[in-house]
Amino acid sequence: xxxxxxxxxxxxxxxxxxxxxxxxxxxxxxxxxxxxxxxxxxxxxxxxxxxxxxxxxxxxxxxxxxxxxxxxxxxxxxxxxxxxxxxxxxxxxxxxxxxxxxxxxxxxxxxxxxxxxxxxxxxxxxxxxxxxxxxxxxxxxxxxxxxxxxxxxxxxxxxxxxxxxxxxxxxxxxxxxxxxxxxxxxxxxxxxxxxxxxxxxxxxxxxxxxxxxxxxxxxxxxxxxxxxxxxxxxxxxxxxxxxxxxxxxxxxxxxxxxxxxxxxxxxxxxxxxxxxxxxxxxxxxxxxxxxxxxxxxxxxxxxxxxxxxxxxxxxxxxxxxxxxxxxxxxxxxxxxxxxxxxxxxxxxxxxxxxxxxxxxxxxxxxxxxxxxxxxxxxxxxxxxxxxxxxxxxxxxxxxxxxxxxxxxxxxxxxxxxxxxxxxxxxxxxxxxxxxxxxxxxxxxxxxxxxxxxxxxxxxxxxxxxxxxxxxxxxxxxxxxxxxxxxxxxxxxxxxxxxxxxxxxxxxxxxxxxxxxxxxxxxxxxxxxxxxxxxxxxxxxxxxxxxxxxxxxxxxxxxxxxxxxxxxxxxxxxxxxxxxxxxxxxxxxxxxxxxxxxxxxxxxxxxxxxxxxxxxxxxxxxxxxxxxxxxxxxxxxxxxxxxxxxxxxxxxxxxxxxxxxxxxxxxxxxxxxxxxxxxxxxxxxxxxxxxxxxxxxxxxxxxxxxxxxxxxxxxxxxxxxxxxxxxxxxxxxxxxxxxxxxxxxxxxxxxxxxxxxxxx
Amino acid sequence: xxxxxxxxxxxxxxxxxxxxxxxxxxxxxxxxxxxxxxxxxxxxxxxxxxxxxxxxxxxxxxxxxxxxxxxxxxxxxxxxxxxxxxxxxxxxxxxxxxxxxxxxxxxxxxxxxxxxxxxxxxxxxxxxxxxxxxxxxxxxxxxxxxxxxxxxxxxxxxxxxxxxxxxxxxxxxxxxxxxxxxxxxxxxxxxxxxxxxxxxxxxxxxxxxxxxxxxxxxxxxxxxxxx
Numbered sequence: 001x002x003x004x005x006x007x008x009x010x011x012x013x014x015x016x017x018x019x020x021x022x023x024x025x026x027x028x029x030x031x032x033x034x035x036x037x038x039x040x041x042x043x044x045x046x047x048x049x050x051x052x053x054x055x056x057x058x059x060x061x062x063x064x065x066x067x068x069x070x071x072x073x074x075x076x077x078x079x080x081x082x083x084x085x086x087x088x089x090x091x092x093x094x095x096x097x098x099x100x101x102x103x104x105x106x107x108x109x110x111x112x113x114x115x116x117x118x119x120x121x122x123x124x125x126x127x128x129x130x131x132x133x134x135x136x137x138x139x140x141x142x143x144x145x146x147x148x149x150x151x152x153x154x155x156x157x158x159x160x161x162x163x164x165x166x167x168x169x170x171x172x173x174x175x176x177x178x179x180x181x182x183x184x185x186x187x188x189x190x191x192x193x194x195x196x197x198x199x200x201x202x203x204x205x206x207x208x209x210x211x212x213x214x215x216x217x218x219x220x221x222x223x224x225x226x227x228x229x230x231x232x233x234x235x236x237x238x239x240x241x242x243x244x245x246x247x248x249x250x251x252x253x254x255x256x257x258x259x260x261x262x263x264x265x266x267x268x269x270x271x272x273x274x275x276x277x278x279x280x281x282x283x284x285x286x287x288x289x290x291x292x293x294x295x296x297x298x299x300x301x302x303x304x305x306x307x308x309x310x311x312x313x314x315x316x317x318x319x320x321x322x323x324x325x326x327x328x329x330x331x332x333x334x335x336x337x338x339x340x341x342x343x344x345x346x347x348x349x350x351x352x353x354x355x356x357x358x359x360x361x362x363x364x365x366x367x368x369x370x371x372x373x374x375x376x377x378x379x380x381x382x383x384x385x386x387x388x389x390x391x392x393x394x395x396x397x398x399x400x401x402x403x404x405x406x407x408x409x410x411x412x413x414x415x416x417x418x419x420x421x422x423x424x425x426x427x428x429x430x431x432x433x434x435x436x437x438x439x440x441x442x443x444x445x446x447x448x449x450x451x452x453x454x455x456x457x458x459x460x461x462x463x464x465x466x467x468x469x470x471x472x473x474x475x476x477x478x479x480x481x482x483x484x485x486x487x488x489x490x491x492x493x494x495x496x497x498x499x500x501x502x503x504x505x506x507x508x509x510x511x512x513x514x515x516x517x518x519x520x521x522x523x524x525x526x527x528x529x530x531x532x533x534x535x536x537x538x539x540x541x542x543x544x545x546x547x548x549x550x551x552x553x554x555x556x557x558x559x560x561x562x563x564x565x566x567x568x569x570x571x572x573x574x575x576x577x578x579x580x581x582x583x584x585x586x587x588x589x590x591x592x593x594x595x596x597x598x599x600x601x602x603x604x605x606x607x608x609x610x611x612x613x614x615x616x617x618x619x620x621x622x623x624x625x626x627x628x629x630x631x632x633x634x635x636x637x638x639x640x641x642x643x644x645x646x647x648x649x650x651x652x653x654x655x656x657x658x659x660x661x662x663x664x665x666x667x668x669x670x671x672x673x674x675x676x677x678x679x680x681x682x683x684x685x686x687x688x689x690x691x692x693x694x695x696x697x698x699x700x701x702x703x704x705x706x707x708x709x710x711x712x713x714x715x716x717x718x719x720x721x722x723x724x725x726x727x728x729x730x731x732x733x734x735x736x737x738x739x740x741x742x743x744x745x746x747x748x749x750x751x752x753x754x755x756x757x758x759x
Numbered sequence: 760x761x762x763x764x765x766x767x768x769x770x771x772x773x774x775x776x777x778x779x780x781x782x783x784x785x786x787x788x789x790x791x792x793x794x795x796x797x798x799x800x801x802x803x804x805x806x807x808x809x810x811x812x813x814x815x816x817x818x819x820x821x822x823x824x825x826x827x828x829x830x831x832x833x834x835x836x837x838x839x840x841x842x843x844x845x846x847x848x849x850x851x852x853x854x855x856x857x858x859x860x861x862x863x864x865x866x867x868x869x870x871x872x873x874x875x876x877x878x879x880x881x882x883x884x885x886x887x888x889x890x891x892x893x894x895x896x897x898x899x900x901x902x903x904x905x906x907x908x909x910x911x912x913x914x915x916x917x918x919x920x921x922x923x924x925x926x927x928x929x930x931x932x933x934x935x936x937x938x939x940x941x942x943x944x945x946x947x948x949x950x951x952x953x954x955x956x957x958x959x960x961x962x963x964x965x966x967x968x969x970x971x972x973x974x975x976x977x978x979x980x981x982x983x984x985x986x
Binding site: 314318321322324653654656657660662664665750751752756 | 806807839842843844854857858859867868871
């Protein structure tokens with residue numbers, strides 16, 4: 001073994017801690033890169049299998065004979081031709097698969113059509129035949145596919161490049177840390193005759209030796225982790241959005257493409273060599289004397305007053321100067337931390353907004369619950385209590401709520417207002433709290449005890465309250481509603497003449513009874529509402545543009561049980577509920593369909609699959625954004641941990657000197673805490689500035705497209721900043737725990753031994 | 760009047776077959792104002808003794824009294840405070856804090872103690888140390904002799920009871936060594952500081968009032984030089 005190989009080997013084996021650290025850094029970088037590649041190849045493999053399963057052709061030619069299909073299959077560039085019947089089962093279609101790596105699909109197809117005697121041009125696509133572009137793209141068949149895949153790869157690579165650049169920092173930092181320690185050693189080597197190229201070779205060979213362990217380890221870990229992630233997604237039921245679990249298991253397979261793994265390994269190796277070369281160059285530029293004496297030729301200015309010094313006294317001053325020893329390393333680390341904090345803050349905000357939007361949409365389309373039972377016919381007997389009891393006792397369901405929709409006129413202050421719907425809903429506690437996202441204007445217990453109704457309306461979400469003259473929370477006002485009531489002839493005769501004036505002929509049979517009259521009867525509901533002047537409130541409601549006012553009277557389910565009715569005119573009633581255990585969906589559905597009372601008197605609306613699919617899409621988006629945040633944060637955290645721990649270990653002699661001159665343990669930890677706080681503070685402040693700029697920019701864009709205003713502020717400054725604060729606090733905690741562990745490890749050695757390490 | 764007293768100091772490293780006795784029943788006293796040299800071959804326990812005397816390394820057994828106070832009766836926190844107030848340590852390799860300039864290195868123990876350095880006292884000390892022009896320089900911008908003078912300044916500035924120096928001239932050339940020893944003698948003489956100096960150099964030892972010779976962790980000779 002030559003000089004450089006010998007020295008490199010010696011260093012790797014004698015300085016185990018640095019070797020392990022560098023191997024870990026290389027392995028971390030490779031793990032992340034491999035994970036990305038594996039996920040990309042698995043995604044394309046699954047998409048290909050899914051597409052092929054649904055549409056197993058590159059090109060589908062309509063109306064062909066068996067002979068024509070055979071002739072096309074024999075043509076150049078055609079892999080196969082399968083004859084299938086069309087959806088109406090009337091004519092035959094030819095499913096054509098092109099051979100691999102076909103570029104000029106136009107020539108090949110036109111030639112095949114000609115051979116089969118079909119008078120079809122390539123430009124007749126959509127008329128006589130169709131392309132399955134997704135499968136063609138995935139199989140890289142045809143001109144368009146090459147262009148499309150190039151676009152997909154470009155987006156993937158831009159993102160990957162960004163990640164790779166960050167990974168480079170991890171590897172760089174590891175080399176920088178070990179080289180800083182060995183600068184003197186290299187100075188000695190040069191002073192005894194080693195050439196600069198020999199020094200570079202030592203570092204490069206050391207990089208190769210460490211890569212020999214780090215790169216395979218990283219690829220193995222990356223493959224294992226990505227396989228774990230694949231299994232997790234498969235088991236989470238997310239694939240149910242597209243196909244059944246059995247089919248998913250059959251079609252969706254994990255794919256670790258050897259070519260991608262090779263690219264990971266080569267990229268990792270290139271990064272390691274570049275890092276080693278960069279470090280070597282920096283060391284070579286330092287002359288041997290300066291390296292040995294550790295004296296800089298350039299005179300460094302000492303900044304006497306620092307902000308941290310001003311805030312934390314001498315500990316702050318020392319911490320600030322320690323950081324300034326390696327300004328580039330500090331800048332790189334805080335930049336990567338800033339980036340991960342901003343990503344965390346933005347993605348969590350976007351995820352939250354997305355969830356809100358989905359919840360609002362689900363609420364607006366009436367999909368607040370997974371199931372709904374409505375009366376099957378307009379006049380059928382409700383049997384509410386019985387149905388509720390069946391649902392409750394089954395154990396399958398929770399959040400059981402009931403509601404009736406009543407038509408009536410609001411009457412108040414001596415004058416009749418408008419004829420509109422009033423929806424009277426009875427909820428149990430869980431459902432009531434869900435209705436207000438856990439923050440009802442009045443508690444369930446209080447509302448139950450009062451025996452009143454809570455009035456809300458569908459314009460609440462549009463801020464109608466701001467038009468009211470005076471807003472008082474939970475004002476106690478009565479709401480008078482004229483409701484239609486069906487009376488028999490005898491009941492009608494018993495009414496006073498004034499009351500009889502409000503009745504109409506109504507010769508209909510309802511619930512098996514024949515009624516003669518429909519009369520408007522006045523009901524007074526004691527209500528809690530959020531406005532004091534009900535006139536203003538109702539008029540505003542009526543005059544509200546683009547919105548048909550709908551009043552909801554919300555009451556506890558106990559109110560219904562007490563009254564044993566659902567309002568005066570319960571012709572439209574619903575029972576809403578959710579599944580207790582989602583995996584028992586089929587079992588529960590069967591129960592609902594087979595229960596006689598439920599199936600006879602109600603109609604089931606099943607929104608479970610719809611809601612689950614929407615939730616799955618939201619979860620998928622959250623998982624992907626979480627994954628991106630996790631990767632970026634991991635890289636930044638590994639960098640920070642590297643720098644803080646090695647910074648302390650490299651300074652152990654210096655810290656021991658301070659302890660010898662009287663620094664207490666508490667002072668040592670306090671100084672370290674300030675050092676850690678610098679990372680958290682700097683990246684936190686940078687992130688805040690960046691977030692404010694992003695929010696400001698987004699607001700400007702929204703204003704340009706006139707998306708702000710009508711619906712209030714779509715984005716706010718405060719929420720992302722809260723995430724930034726949380727992330728900064730977490731950064732500080734991680735930094736301090738790292739420092740604490742390093743200091744504890746260092747303190748296992750006696751002060752004497754550490755002070756001797758300087759010598 | 761005795762300032763420092765040790766009673767049967769023992770310090771062992773390792774266990775069983777690997778046990779090494781760095782100090783073996785070392786007992787002696789040092790009167791106030793005396794300048795004592797500790798000499799001995801490498802591995803005789805000189806540096807260990809210095810660290811044990813300075814409150815840096817707890818002895819395996821035995822006691823150290825400084826000004827009548829049992830040094831190791833204190834917990835680690837109080838021991839750190841004791842070091843910053845009562846002991847001045849000077850090392851062969853200076854052990855200065857590279858991010859602090861000369862002035863800040865000198866005043867560090869006092870600042871750690873929460874006290875404000877007296878600018879007049881600092882100026883006087885910097886003049887004595889001949890570092891006035893270099894007060895704002897970082898250790899990496901100072902020569903070896905200058906760095907050692909900063910280290911001496913740090914040991915003197917809090918006016919400690921005792922100054923312990925571990926081969927203070929071991930890393931310096933003869934001119935700088937002479938200057939440093941002259942400075943230490945002046946300090947001893949003019950400020951009546953008690954000093955214990957560990958050295959290999961016989962000439963330096965002879966400049967002290969007393970020479971203690973250690974061998975295999977034991978005192979083999981203890982003589983006054985008659986200075």
